[in-house]
Amino acid sequence: MANLDTVSRELMLDSLKEYAKRRLPFDFLRENDEKNRFPEEILREMYDINVMGIHLLLIPREYGGLGGSTFDIYRVCEALARIDLGVATSVFATFLGTDPLKVGGTEAQKKHWMSRIANEKLLVAYAATEADAGSDLVNLRTRAEHVIKNGKLVGYKINGNKQWISNGGVADILTVLALAPGGPSWFIVEKTADGFSANKHEDKHGIRLSNTAGLCFDDIIVPADHLIGEAEGQGLSQAQAVFGYTRLMVAAFGLGAGWEALETAIRYSQQRIQAGGPLSEKQGYTHKLIVPHAVRLTASRAFIEYVANRLDGGEHGLQTEGAIGKYYATESGNKAAEDAIQALGGYGYTRDFSPEKIKRDVKITCIYEGTNEIMEMTICRGRWQEHLKSRGRFYVDMAAEMDALHAATPDVGAEVAACGLRALAKVLEECRVQKLTRHQHVMFSLGSLIAEAETAAALCKAASEKNISPTHRFDRDTMRAMSRVHARETAFNVATRGLKLVSGSVTEGVGALAEGMELPKIEARQHGNTEDMDFIASKLNEYCKAK
C-alpha cells in the first residue's frame, strides 16, 4: 500500500473540521474551559475508528494504523490547534506516549501495544517530567528495581513521582521514564496497576480541556516485558530520537492557534467601523496588529514544511531544526494571539470572544516540550557546532544559496536574506574569537537570531517554488511580498541585535564587525516595505472575509 496522498490528507482534515463543527462548538469549549473539565467522551469518540480514528495516523500500518508522515501529522496538529489546544494536547499526549514504543519497542511489544492503542480507544500518557527533572533529566528520581524470582528477572518495581503529565489522570496506558539499574529506561504501566495513583487535575492558565496531573508510583510491579526494548539504559536516547519530530508538532500547534486568533482579528477588523471606515483599511492597525503576524506565521509554516519534508525524506534527528521550528512558530503564534486581543479592543478582553482563550492556551506551546529558552540553547549549541565544523562557512554557504536564489528569482527578498545570514556568520565568528559563548545570555540570544535568519531563508525558498505549497493558501504575489517583508525584518534584526549583543559583551569596540555587517545595504533593501505591507493587508482581507 502506498503512503497517504494529498487528497486523503485533505479529506481527513475535512472530516476533523466537520466533526469539530458539530461536536466542539465555541460554547462547548468555553463551558469546559470555565469548568476546567476534560471532555473524555470527545477524546474516546475521536479515537473511535468508526467515527474518526485520529490516533491511527501515528500508528504504523502493520499494527492497524495509517502510518501518517510527519507532514500529515503536522497538518492534523495544526487543525487540532485551531479547534482547541487542550483537546489537541490530549491527542498529542497519545502521540508522544506511543513514541518510545515506536522508537525502541521490540517487534512483539509494538505488535501488542500498538494494536491495542489502535483498536481500543485507549488514552496514552508520556510520563518523563518530575519535580526536579524537566528538560534536564539527570536528576530523574523515579526508580525501577529488579524483581527476581528463582534467580530470574521477572519484573520491575517502580517507585517515584511524576509531574505535569498530560492525560496523567485519564490515561489507560502510560509510558514512564524510570531509572533502572542499567540506566534510564521506558516502562509501560497500565492505570490498573496496584500502587498507581494520579493527583488532581491541575488548575491551569490555559489548555484547561486537557487533563494534566501529577502521578505517584508506589511499589508498582510491572512484568519484565514491559521494559520498552527489553534492554535497560536506552531511555534518554529513545527520548532524544523523536525530539526533531515532536517539537515540530508543537510548532504546528503555535501555527494553528496563531492563525486562528489572527483570522478572528482580520474578520473583526472588516466589520468594525471607526472614524469613517473599517479598521481593516487602517495602516496603523493592520501594519502593527495583523500583517507582521501573518508574515511570521507564514515563515513558520515554510520552515515547518521544510523540516517535515526532510524527515519524511528519511533524514533522522534534525533536533536543531525541530527546535527552530518550535521556537519560531510558538513565539509567533503567542504574539499573534496577544495582538488579536488588542485588535478586538474591549471585546478581545472578554471571554465571549475566542482570542482571550486562544491566548491563554497558546502560551503553553512556549513552555512544554522544552521551554523556548531551552530551544534557544539547543539551537545555538547545534549551529555553533556547524559553525566550528565548517570553519565559519555554514551561514556563508547558506547566504550564497540565497544569492543564487536571488539571481533566479529576484522578487522574494533572497538578497537581503543573504545579508542577514552573512551578518549572522560574522556575529558567530566574533563570538568565537572573543570567547563570548561563556555568557549564557549571548548563547541564548544567538539561538533567537539563528531562528530568525533561517526562517527567512526557508520562506524565500518556499515563495520562489514553481508550485507554492497550497497549505499557504496565498497566491504567488502575496507569498513573495511576505517573503520580502520577512527577509528585510530578519536581516535588520540579526545585524543590529547581533552587533548589540557582541558590543555589550566585549570590553573593546567592535568597529570592524560593524563595518562588515552590510548595514547600509540592509537599510537600502528596506525600500518598498510599507507598500508590500499595504498589499499584504489588502490580500489578507480578501483571503479571510468576514461572514
Add this chain to the structure above:
Amino acid sequence: MRIVVCIKQVPDSTRVKVDPQTGTLVRAGVPSILNPYDHYALERALEIKKHHAGTELVVLSMGPPQAVSVVRLALALGADKGILLSDRAFAGSDTWATSYALSMALKKIGKVDLILCGQMAIDGDTAQTGPAVAQQLHMPQITFCDTVSVSGRKLTAKQYIDGGYQVVEAMLPVLCTMTMPHDYKPAFPAFLNIMAAQDKPFETWTAQDIGADTAYLGLEGSPTRVDRIFAPPPREKGQVFEGSAAELAERMLEILRQENVLKP
C-alpha cells in the same frame, strides 16, 4: 444491481461573495466541497446498497483534475468505483453539454439500473443536468425525490410536489434527482475509510474515451449564452410601526385598504 450517482465539486457557496464591481464570484480562499444534494443522493444510494447484496455503486463526476477529491470522498463513504470525466474539451460546458458527456459516460459504463443525481448544484442552481441526462438516455425520471427504495425491479420514491408529497413507483432502470431535508448534515468518513479509498478503482476518462463528439461539448457545444451576471439589488428595508395593539390594528387596516387588499 448497478447504481450510478452523479456528483459535482462546487465552491462552498455559503462562503462565496459576489464582487459588487464586476458581478463575478470571489473564489479566493473559498473551499471546494461535494455538492450537498449529491452528497445526500450518495447516502441514499449507499442505503440501497446496504439492503441489496451484490450492488455495485459507481460515482461519476465531471470536472478539472482536482475534482478527484469529491470522487475520493464518495469512495471513502462507501462507493465501489469512481470515474472522473476530465478533459479540456469539457471546459465551459453548460447543463446540456454536461448531460451529453455524462450520458455518453453512462453508456460506456454499461448496464445501469438506477441513476441518482442531486436535485441541483449549489453553484448554478439550475436543476437541469439530472433531467437532461435522463432525456439523453431516453430513461424515465423522477425529480425532487426525498427518499427512494428498491424492491426487486421496482423503485418506490417519495417525491415532493406543491403542498405535499406523492409516492411514485417505477420499474428500473430509472433516474431520480434527490432533494435533501433542510437540516441535512452530510456524513463524513473515518480516517481508515479515507485510506482504504486510495486503493479503490478510479478512472479518469477523456472525451475520446467516452466516444463523445466534441462539437457537442464545451462552450462550442453549449446552447446557453450568459448575457450578464449581477448581484440582485438588496431588498428594501420593511417599515416598522410601534404603538398599542389597537393602534397597530388600525394602521394595518389602513395599509391593506391603501394597497387595495381590502375594500375602502
